[in-house]
Amino acid sequence: MKPLVVFYSRTGTTKKVGEALADLIQCDSEELIDTKKRTGPLGFLRSGRDAARNKLTVLGPLIHDPALYDVVALGTPVWSGLMSSPMRTYITNNKSKFNGVAFFCTQGGNENRKLFDDMQALCGRSPVSVLALRASLVKNEEYNERLRQFAGALQTQSDANAATTSEDR
Ligand SMILES: Cc1cc2nc3c(=O)[nH]c(=O)nc-3n(C[C@H](O)[C@H](O)[C@H](O)COP(=O)(O)O)c2cc1C
Structure with a gap:
């Protein structure tokens, strides 16, 4: 089975990367919908505060298992x-179903070590690959090579799992 790409995006940057990744691999994708209002200055403040406090939210219905x-x-x-709180919620609710994980993020600055450590701890497993992209790179379309490498790591893992499964039969 191919990888599944799951992303949350408040202003479209992570969505652009998630959709490009799913296009590249030709796999299913799932955009997380937050029922909590995140737009405007208040939405911005609420989002930062919710993330810092590890708060969960309520997601809209999911399509893929x-x-x-x-x-x-x-x-x-x-x-x-x-x-983001929507991604924390998705992982919390679904981690028991994950067979393997990879992480990607978009960010205004450069620092992300804490983010991937936190995602790994919450998932309870190490990622097969990680990709952190600055929003400015995404905007200027300067991320294609790094996205291709990340996609390659996902496909390698997926192929390896498929081979193991067929050997088990
Ligand atoms: C509430 C909030 C907090 C943020 N905190 C950080 C941060 O700590 N470090 C950082 O590099 N960027 C931070 N950013 C910038 C976003 O990570 C960046 O703009 C990202 O690409 C937005 O993705 P999106 O368009 O998919 O929502 C923050 C943005 C928001 C809205």
């Missing part, structure tokens, strides 16, 4: 140095 995929690529914007 992550248990049916070898690896789930989880994409989030960096909020207060951490993952």
Whole structure:
């Protein structure tokens, strides 16, 4: 089974990367919809505060079952140095179904070590690959090579799992 790309995006940057990744691999994708209002200055402040406090939210209905995929690529914007509340909610609710994970993020600055450590701890497993992209790179379309490398790592993992599964039969 191919990878599944799951992403949350408040202003479209992570969505652009998530959709490009799913296009590249030709796999399913799932955009997380937050029922909490995140637009405007108040939405901005609430988002930063929720992330810093590890707060969960309520997501809209999901389309895909992550248990049916070898690896789930989880994409989030960096909020207060951490993952967005919608991504924290998705991982919390679905981590028991993950067969493998990879992480990607978009961010205004350069720092993301805490984010990937936090995602790994919450998932309870190491990612097969990670990708952090500055929003300015995404805007200027200067991320294609790094996205291709990340996509390659996902496909390698997916192929390896498929081979193991067929040997088990
Ligand atoms: C509430 C909030 C907090 C943020 N905190 C950080 C941060 O700590 N570090 C950083 O590099 N960027 C931070 N950013 C910038 C976003 O990570 C960046 O703009 C990202 O690409 C937005 O992705 P999106 O368009 O998919 O929502 C923050 C943005 C918001 C809205």
